[in-house]
Amino acid sequence: MSDVGGTLKALETQAQALLVAGRGAEVEAMVRPLLASGSGAVSLWALLAQALRVQGRVAEARPIQEMLVDALPGHLPTRFDLSETLLLLGDFDRGWREYGYRYSLAHTTRIERKVQRPRWDGRPIPGQTLLIHDEQGYGDTFQFLRMVAWARERSQAKVVLEINHEMASIARRMSGFDAITLRGELPPPFDVHCEMMSLPMAMGLKLGDLPGDPMPYLTALPDRRETWRRRLAPHAGLKVACLWAGRPTHMNDANRSVSLATLAPLAQDGVTFFSIQKGPSEGDALAPPPGMNLVSLSPEIRDFEDTAAILCEVDLLISIDSSPVHLAGALGRPAWVMLPLLPDWRWLQGRDDTPWYPSVRLFRQTEWGRWDQVVDRVAAALTEHKRAG
Structure with a gap:
């Protein structure tokens, strides 16, 4: 490897580590001077696009990603990266077409279905x-x-x-x-x-087609609802289901999940929290933050039918980006979602509602990793919700 190639490789390795840590501004400062002439290695342009996205400057990343796709039309991961940017910006027309390249990635080829029909x-x-x-x-x-x-x-x-x-x-x-x-x-x-x-x-599909009819389009089993209604009945006050961690194997889990301790500011009189957390973080609910009235339902949840019934019997779900959020939305149940600065494409940008689910409210980071600010806003909204209710 030449000295230039080795230097470039070392820079890319350093930049990727910074991007994982959300330090996009530092990466931008590293690569901008190397691209000042308007030309440079494709990998540097790709790093610049990632650095802008990590800073929440998705619209600025788009033309760079489009340039990369034009330069490397056969590099399918680049096309998929562009699809996520387009969808996040609400450009469904081209976004869905590029999203068709989603099986070109190392972690998705295994789930592609080989179907011998058109x-x-x-x-x-x-x-x-x-x-x-x-x-x-x-x-x-x-x-x-x-x-x-x-x-x-x-x-x-x-x-x-x-x-x-x-x-x-x-x-x-x-x-x-x-x-x-x-x-x-x-x-x-x-x-x-x-x-x-x-x-x-x-x-x-266009943004204007959403949420579509019928809405809601899923229902909970009446007998499961009755079972959970009786289970929750002894608990007074506002009933709030909560979830703080996603599936650890998810590509973006470190960016979307929090610790239960992070939710400590939500604790307040007159609110009972019910953990519906599953997976490795399930046991955290047995040692809740001081002052938080938290009841763990997790060991009693057998399947999505139980989750659906619980969501229909509590007043609200507060969660990170997770499958129960989508279940709540499909059921027409109220849910508040805490989102990272660079969210999944489906949540769009710059809005606290979502066209996918009329009953869902979004609380977004404004700085990378600053969940404390998000939780404080959720806590204030919860106080107001309790007062209004």
């Missing part, structure tokens, strides 16, 4: 069978289940919905499909297919 392109196909299959996380599936009924209406086809085992019970109560099959089973014969998160591209 992908549906949004046109009517009366008399044919359309297989719609889920593909990614639970939150993604909760979010895009709304489009199954729209696809049946548009396609005029018989729709078979293939879904994961954990969500099948809830999905069965939803309208908009003719048959359901579980992931891993051999589906009935079909003519065309479409991943659930390719439906927006196939149907040309």
